[in-house]
Amino acid sequence: MKKNIRKGFILLAACGMLQSCTKDFVAINTNPNAISAAAPQSLIAPALLNVLNTNLSRNMRINNELMQVTVTVNDALEIQRYEIRPSEAESTWSGWYVQLTNIRDIYQKAAEGQQKGYQTYQGISLILDAWVSSLITDMYGDVPYTDSNKGYSDNNLTPVFDKQADIYADIFRKLEEANTLLKGRVAVESTNLAMDPIFNSDPAKWQKFGNSLYLRLLLRIAHKSETNAVAKIKEILETNTAEYPVMQSNAETAALYYTNVQPYMNPYFNSRDIDFNGSKGYSEFFINNLLDLSDPRLKIWATEATLGVYGGMQSGYKRGNVPEQQSTLLTSLKADSHMGNIMNYAELQFIIAECSLRGYAQVDASGAYLKGVNAAMEYWGLTAPTTYLASEKVQLLATDSDHAKLKKIHLQKYYAMLFTDFQQWYEYRRTQLLDLYKGPGLLNQGKMPVRLNYPTIVQSLNKVNYQDAVSRMGGDGINEKMWWQPSIN
Known part of the structure; x- marks a missing residue:
């Protein structure tokens, strides 16, 4: 029985990866009592929900490991060491x-x-x-x-x-x-x-x-x-x-805010705590920058490593030298409504600020950047403290070079895009403006991967x-x- 179920699943997966199944297969598996032609509006929510669930799952497994959001304590998982198994491309x-x-x-x-x-x-x-x-x-x-x-x-x-x-x-x-x-x-x-x-x-x-x-x-x-x-x-x-x-404000942010009432469930809502955060912790890069900025989002994203103290794990550690788990994801994130982000208003403002600095448009870079910083906080239900906004580590200073300003923009953008599919990785590949740490156990000659391989089923069924x-x-x-x-x- 289990073998038959598995074979059926593989066939379905193959059909999906090739964008459709044969007409005979569809005819055999069509419910005669169902409506054959769905209205266009009925397809919007299922498509959005399924894409976002795929995005969040792969974000947690691949993007977050590459981009030093999290570090796994599974010594055999190589993604945080820049080695990605071909099977990761399928999902x-x-x-x-x-x-x-x-x-x-x-x-x-x-x-x-x-x-x-x-x-x-x-x-x-x-x-x-x-x-x-x-x-x-x-x-x-x-x-x-x-x-x-x-x-x-x-x-x-x-x-x-x-x-x-x-x-x-x-x-x-x-x-x-x-x-x-x-x-x-x-x-x-x-x-x-x-x-x-x-x-x-x-x-x-x-x-x-x-x-x-x-x-x-x-x-x-x-x-x-x-x-x-x-x-x-x-x-x-x-x-x-x-x-x-x-977009003009967070009210126009493109996000599916999970209500945790069917069907709009945070995909981790019913997962066990140990499955959500038991095998990983936040990285040193992620925690250290939040601490350096005195960022209030730290307390709504991360647990304390010890009483009153936050800490991160070394990303890219050598095999056999698994570091002790430090701060990890707060389990309240399993029910959080904000993890269905597609593109938020803060990201847009950081884009505008960069476009200004690069001379692509005559707009106010500092003004857009400040809107982005505030909006990124507001998205998570917080208000940016006055001391935070006044910090030289946050402000775009007149004495900063354009490169230094871009680095500040992209650090803020990195946190604004937390849990947003692969945007952190795509943007790092474009700019390399984040000072990611280089762990001693990095593979792939220490080079950040720039793509996933094509799925093996595509290689075999669409060979030419x-x-x-x-x-x-x-x-x-x-x-x-x-x-x-x-x-x-």
Whole structure:
């Protein structure tokens, strides 16, 4: 019995990773009593929830270990030593691609329908598509995109891998289309508002999130002069702000605030305490910087190592030299509503501050940075103390070089993006502006990985297109730089 269940699971996983199953398989496994054509609004919440649950799970396991948020006491787990097993690539690939089918179905079903507000659902779909597609390509590089998720519709189980530069160009096209669709402010049926757990189907808030996401991705490739990303940043932030509104406060943050009432449960809500924090602790980098800044978030994120004292573990320790566990994740985080973040207002303000310092737009860098610091505190229900804001370690000082200012921005951004999929890692790969500690047990020649390998099932079932992508990228290891990866790594 167990063998049969396992075989079924493997088959389902294979179908998901190839973006769909065969038509016969779908027909056999279709509930004849179910509605065959889901309304577009009914797909929004399940897709969001599933993507966010995948993101948080992989954030805790991979991002947090690489980015020295946490350190495992499992001596055999090598991620904190910069060695990543090929099997780690499977979960995000399948989790993201399966939901991308639902997200694209929202657009298609809305385009086919005639009901009030369906134009808004198309805009929402395009933004979610851009978000998830950016997660995929920023994780792996060249990936199936144009031909992906067509297993059922076109019987295409071997999609071509698009070049990352082309994927980014089309993501921007989708965000432009979303902006056009949503600026019409077409309201959806009042009975359908709550089917969107992020913005309650408000087209204005979705438009602002879409343009804020646009800025995140434009900044990521701004060093690629052929993209004209800098000109677009300037247009959004300076010359055409009315056409491209962005988030204006934490009230417009893109997050699914877990209510811990089904279905919007923090995925760790029912986990045992020992499973949540028993095998890991916060790193020295994470704790030491919070202590150095006298940051009030320390007390809502971390336990005391000993009475009244916080401490972190050494990241990248040598095998066989497991350090003593120090401060770890507070178990109250299992029920916390704030761990479903997609993109918060604080991140946007740090993006604006960086764009100003790099000369991409004439905006107030210090003002945006200060808004970001305050918003990051407010997101977690705190108010930044006056002494904190006045600290020379926090302020952007007139005597600071632009590089020193960028380092301050990115340290604050690091904490603002806590538990947010892989954004800490993606941003570090772009800038290396965090002074991460170098542990004595680092593998991979001490080099931070810049991608995950392609899943093994893709290698075997889509071999020709896989090999074509690998030949373009120069290999399928964790060190093969992707198109936007700067030469600083």
